[in-house]
Amino acid sequence: xxxLIAIIKLIIVVTVLSVYVMYxxxxxxxxxxHMQQRIGPxxxxxxxxxxPIADTLKSFWKEDVIPEKADKPLFWLxxxxxxxxxxxxxxxxxFAPPLHLANGKVFYFSVFHSKIDILYILGMMGxxxxxxxxxxxxxxxxxxxxxxxxREAAQIVSYEAILALALLNPILMAHSxxxxxxxxxxxxxxxxxxxxxxxxxxxxxxxxxxxxxPFDLPEAEPELVAGHMTEFSGLKMGLFFFxxxxxxxxxxxxxxxxxxxxxxxxxxxGVVWYWIKIxxxxxxxxxxxxxxxxxxxxxxxxxxxxxxxxxxxxxxLWTGFALAVGLPVL
Amino acid sequence: xxxxxxxxxxxxxxxxxxxxxxSKNPYRxxxxxxxxxxxxxxxxxxxxxxFNAMLQIIVYAxxxxxxxxxxxxxxxxxxxxxxxxxxxxxYWPALIGLALFADLAFxxxxxxxxxxxxxxxxxxNGSNTQMIGEVLFKHYLLxxxxxxxxxxxxxxxxxxxxxxxxx
Numbered sequence: 001x002x003x004l005i006a007i008i009k010l011i012i013v014v015t016v017l018s019v020y021v022m023y024x025x026x027x028x029x030x031x032x033x034h035m036q037q038r039i040g041p042x043x044x045x046x047x048x049x050x051x052p053i054a055d056t057l058k059s060f061w062k063e064d065v066i067p068e069k070a071d072k073p074l075f076w077l078x079x080x081x082x083x084x085x086x087x088x089x090x091x092x093x094x095f096a097p098p099l100h101l102a103n104g105k106v107f108y109f110s111v112f113h114s115k116i117d118i119l120y121i122l123g124m125m126g127x128x129x130x131x132x133x134x135x136x137x138x139x140x141x142x143x144x145x146x147x148x149x150x151r152e153a154a155q156i157v158s159y160e161a162i163l164a165l166a167l168l169n170p171i172l173m174a175h176s177x178x179x180x181x182x183x184x185x186x187x188x189x190x191x192x193x194x195x196x197x198x199x200x201x202x203x204x205x206x207x208x209x210x211x212x213x214p215f216d217l218p219e220a221e222p223e224l225v226a227g228h229m230t231e232f233s234g235l236k237m238g239l240f241f242f243x244x245x246x247x248x249x250x251x252x253x254x255x256x257x258x259x260x261x262x263x264x265x266x267x268x269x270g271v272v273w274y275w276i277k278i279x280x281x282x283x284x285x286x287x288x289x290x291x292x293x294x295x296x297x298x299x300x301x302x303x304x305x306x307x308x309x310x311x312x313x314x315x316x317l318w319t320g321f322a323l324a325v326g327l328p329v330l
Numbered sequence: 331x332x333x334x335x336x337x338x339x340x341x342x343x344x345x346x347x348x349x350x351x352x353s354k355n356p357y358r359x360x361x362x363x364x365x366x367x368x369x370x371x372x373x374x375x376x377x378x379x380x381f382n383a384m385l386q387i388i389v390y391a392x393x394x395x396x397x398x399x400x401x402x403x404x405x406x407x408x409x410x411x412x413x414x415x416x417x418x419x420x421y422w423p424a425l426i427g428l429a430l431f432a433d434l435a436f437x438x439x440x441x442x443x444x445x446x447x448x449x450x451x452x453x454x455n456g457s458n459t460q461m462i463g464e465v466l467f468k469h470y471l472l473x474x475x476x477x478x479x480x481x482x483x484x485x486x487x488x489x490x491x492x493x494x495x496x497x
Contacts, residue, residue, distance in 0.1 A: 126392025
C-alpha cells in the first residue's frame with residue numbers, strides 16, 4: 001500500500017514538474033520581454049500560452065546529431081544524468097504542509113520523507129554536476145564543451161560548499177535536518193531575521209549553483225557558444241534545460257522552507273503562503289536575468305572563496321557561541 | 331525482501347568496483363567509481379545509517395569524484411589516452427588481493443555465516459545523527475580536532491608545493 005502511494009506520488013510529481021518546466025520557459029520569456037519593452041511570445045494560443053507545447057513538439061522532431069568523435073555511451077548518459085538528479089532532489093521537497101489524518105498518521109506531500117531531508121537534497125544537487133562534466137568529456141574534444149563543463153564543475157563544487165555552510169546556521173538553530181522540524185522552529189519568527197547573512201549567502205550560492213545570470217559562466221554565449229551543450233541537439237539539449245529548471249524549483253523551495261518559514265504566515269492558509277514564497281524566488285531568478293550583467297570568472301571564484309566562505313565560517317562560529325550561552329542569535 | 335535488496339546493492343557495489351578496474355577509459359572508470367559509491371551508500375541505508383549514507387554521497391560522490399574528474403580534465407588529453415591500464419608490477423597487488431579474498435572466504439566457511447540474515451539490520455536502531463555528534467564531540471574531541479589539523483596541514487602543503495612551480 002505504501003509503495004503504491006509512493007509510486008502514484010512519484011508519477012504526479014514528475015508530471016507536475018514537467019508541465020512546470022514547459023511553462024517556466026514561457027513565463028521567463030514573457031517577463032523578460034516585458035522588462036525589455038517587448039511583448040514576448042504571442043502568436044501560438046492566447047498570449048502565447050501554447051508556445052511551450054509547440055516548442056516541446058518541435059524538439060521531438062529535431063535531428064539528433066551525434067559527433068563522430070563522441071564517446072557514444074557517455075553522450076547518452078550525460079543528458080539523462082543532468083535531468084534525473086534534479087528530479088531525485090525534487091522528490092524530497094514537500095508540495096504542501098503535511099496533513100494530520102484522523103487516525104493519528106501524517107500524510108506527507110513529498111514522495112520521499114526522512115529525518116535527513118536536507119542532506120539528501122544537497123547530495124542529489126551535488127551529483128547534478130556530473131551531467132555537465134560528462135557532457136564535456138563525451139563531446140569528443142570540442143573545446144567549447146570542454147571549457148564550459150570545466151567551468152561549471154568548478155563553480156558548482158565551490159558554491160555547493162557555500163550552500164551547505166549557509167544551511168548549517170538554520171540547522172543549528174532548529175536542531176534538526178528534517179524540513180518539517182525546521183518549519184516548526186520558525187513558528188514565531190522566520191530564520192531570515194535571525195540569519196540575514198546566511199540568507200544572502202544562500203541566495204547568491206543558489207543562483208551560482210544553478211548557473212543562471214549573473215553567474216551563468218558555463219554557457220556564456222560570447223565566449224563559449226552554448227558551453228557544455230554545444231554538441232547536443234534536439235531532445236538531448238532539452239533535457240539539460242529540464243534539469244536546470246527543476247533545479248531552480250528545488251533551491252527556491254529549499255530557500256523558502258529554510259529561511260522564510262515555509263508554510264507559516266499570517267491570515268492566508270499555509271499552502272498559499274508556501275507557493276507565494278516559491279514563486280517569488282522563481283520570479284527573482286527571471287528578474288536578475290533581466291537586470292544583471294555577467295560576472296567575470298575570477299570574480300565569481302573570488303566571491304565564493306574570499307568573501308562568502310570566511311563570512312559563513314564566522315557566522316557559524318557566532319551562531320554556535322550564541323546558542324551555547326543562550327544569547328538571541330542575530 | 332531485505333535479502334534480495336542486499337544482493338542487488340552488493341552487486342552494484344562489486345560491479346562498480348570491477349568496472350573501475352576493467353574499464354580502459356579513465357573517465358568511464360571514474361563513473362564506475364561513483365556507481366560503486368552509490369552501492370556503499372545503499373548498504374549504509376540498509377543498516378539504518380542514513381546520515382552516513384548521505385555523507386557518502388555528498389563527500390565521496392559529490393566532491394571527491396568531481397575533483398578526480400576535474401583533475402583528469404585539466405591533464406593533457408593525449409597523455410590520458412596513452413596511459414596503460416596496468417603497469418608492469420600489477421601481479422603483486424593482485425596476489426595480495428587474492429590472499430585477502432581467500433582469507434575472507436576461509437573465515438566465512440569456518441564461522442558458518444548465516445546467509446538468511448543477509449540485509450537484516452542487527453545493529454542499533456534509530457536516528458544516528460545525534461549519536462555521531464555526541465560521540466565525536468564529547469568522547470573523542472581531541473583526536474577529532476587533531477585530524478582536522480592534519481587535513482589542514484595537507485591542504486596548505488599542497489598549496490605550497492604547487493605555488494613553487496609557478497613563481
